[in-house]
Amino acid sequence: METPCSLSAKFEGSFAYYTVKDRMPQILTKVIDTVHRNKNKFLELHGEVSECLPPVSEYDVFRDVKNQSFFQSQQAILALCSHLQEIKGKVNVLSNDEVRDEIYKLVQVSLWGNRCDLSISGGQDNSQKTSILSSLEDFQAFILVDDMNSVWNILSKNRDGNTESRTRVDIVLDNAGFELVTDLVLADAIMSLGLATEVHFHGKVMPWYVSDTTKHDFDWTVQQCLAINNKWMSKCGQTWKENLKKRRWVYHEHLFWTLPHEYCTMAEVAPDLYTELQKSDLVFFKGDLNYRKLTGDRKWDFIVPFSQALRSFHPAPLCSVRTLKADVQVGLQTGVGERLTATDTDWLISGKYGIIQFSPVV
Numbered sequence: 001m002e003t004p005c006s007l008s009a010k011f012e013g014s015f016a017y018y019t020v021k022d023r024m025p026q027i028l029t030k031v032i033d034t035v036h037r038n039k040n041k042f043l044e045l046h047g048e049v050s051e052c053l054p055p056v057s058e059y060d061v062f063r064d065v066k067n068q069s070f071f072q073s074q075q076a077i078l079a080l081c082s083h084l085q086e087i088k089g090k091v092n093v094l095s096n097d098e099v100r101d102e103i104y105k106l107v108q109v110s111l112w113g114n115r116c117d118l119s120i121s122g123g124q125d126n127s128q129k130t131s132i133l134s135s136l137e138d139f140q141a142f143i144l145v146d147d148m149n150s151v152w153n154i155l156s157k158n159r160d161g162n163t164e165s166r167t168r169v170d171i172v173l174d175n176a177g178f179e180l181v182t183d184l185v186l187a188d189a190i191m192s193l194g195l196a197t198e199v200h201f202h203g204k205v206m207p208w209y210v211s212d213t214t215k216h217d218f219d220w221t222v223q224q225c226l227a228i229n230n231k232w233m234s235k236c237g238q239t240w241k242e243n244l245k246k247r248r249w250v251y252h253e254h255l256f257w258t259l260p261h262e263y264c265t266m267a268e269v270a271p272d273l274y275t276e277l278q279k280s281d282l283v284f285f286k287g288d289l290n291y292r293k294l295t296g297d298r299k300w301d302f303i304v305p306f307s308q309a310l311r312s313f314h315p316a317p318l319c320s321v322r323t324l325k326a327d328v329q330v331g332l333q334t335g336v337g338e339r340l341t342a343t344d345t346d347w348l349i350s351g352k353y354g355i356i357q358f359s360p361v362v
C-alpha cells in the first residue's frame with residue numbers, strides 16, 4: 001500500500017489547520033505573557049547577561065502551569081497512590097487473573113490521564129479533579145482499540161516465578177502533572193506485581209507541547225510525592241526515589257523525541273536510541289503526539305493495520321496508550337471510523353476516545 005500524504009495545515013478545516021490558526025497563537029500569547037511577567041525575576045536570578053544562552057535555555061516557560069496541574073490534581077493523585085499501596089499490600093495473595101485486572105485498571109488510568117494535556121487546552125487548566133478509578137467502567141465504551149491481552153501476554157511471562165529472567169518495560173512519557181503520576185504508579189505496580197525487573201522512562205530534553213515531561217518535571221514530581229504530608233503518597237515517593245537510586249528505574253533523554261522526524265526514521269536518524277529501545281520487552285508510548293509520530297502524521301485509512309502504519313519502526317513489542325486529539329487513527333474495525341464521524345463529529349480530536357493499541361515486532 002502506498003504511504004499516504006502527511007497531515008498539514010494547508011488543508012483548510014483539518015486539525016493541523018485549527019492548531020496553527022487558533023491554538024498555536026493562543027499558546028504563544030501565553031508564552032510571551034509568562035516571559036514578560038517573569039522578566040524581573042529572571043534578571044534578578046541571572047543578571048543582565050541572562051539573555052546569553054545558558055540561563056535562557058534552562059528556563060521552562062511552562063513550568064508554572066505544569067506544577068499547577070499537579071497541585072490541582074491532588075485528590076486524584078491521593079486516590080491513585082492509596083489504591084497502589086492497597087494492591088501492593090496484598091501482592092502475595094493475588095491470583096494471576098487478579099493481577100491482570102489490577103494492571104488493566106492502571107493502564108486505563110494511564111490512558112485517561114492523557115486527557116490532562118495543556119497543549120490541547122491551549123494552556124487552560126486541564127487537571128484531573130476526581131478519581132479516575134471510579135469512572136473506568138463508564139469510560140470503557142470509549143476505548144476504540146483494546147489490545148490489553150497482547151500486553152498481558154508479554155508482562156505475564158515473568159509470572160512463572162523464574163527469578164532469573166529479566167523483563168524490561170519502557171515508557172515513552174508524555175505530559176507532566178497528573179498523567180506522569182499515572183505512569184509512575186503503573187510502573188511501580190508492574191514491578192511490585194513481579195511483571196518486570198526494570199522500567200526505563202523517556203522524557204523530553206526541553207519544554208515541549210506545553211505539558212510534556214522534562215527531567216526537572218520527573219524529579220520534581222517524585223520529590224513532591226515524597227515530601228507531601230500524606231502517608232500513601234509519601235510511601236510512593238520514597239519507593240520511586242529508591243527505584244531510581246538502585247537503577248531499577250532509569251530515566252533517559254534523547255534529542256530525537258523533540259525533532260520533527262517520523263519514528264520510522266529513528267533507526268537511521270538516531271540509531272543509538274533505536275538500539276536502546278530494542279533492549280526492551282515492551283515499550284509503552286503515551287499520548288497523542290507520540291501516536292502521530294509513530295504513524296508518521298499521515299492520512300491513513302482507519303482500517304490500515306497499526307503494524308503497517310508503523311512501517312519500519314519495530315524496535316520491540318510496543319503499545320500506544322493514547323486519547324485521540326488529532327485526526328489520525330489506524331487499526332479500527334471496518335465501519336467504526338465512519339460511524340463515529342457520522343455520530344460524533346469531533347471524535348478524532350476531543351480526547352473523549354482512547355486506544356490501547358499493540359504491535360508485535362514483525
Ligand SMILES: O=P(O)(O)OC[C@@]1(O)O[C@H](CO)[C@@H](O)[C@@H]1O
Binds near residue numbers: 114117209286326
Ligand atoms: O501528546 P499529547 O500531550 O497527548 O497531545 C499533544 C497535543 O495536544 O498537541 C498536538 C497539537 O498541538 C496534538 O497532537 C495533541 O492534541
Ligand SMILES: [Mn+2]
Binds near residue numbers: 117175209212
Ligand atoms: Mn503532550
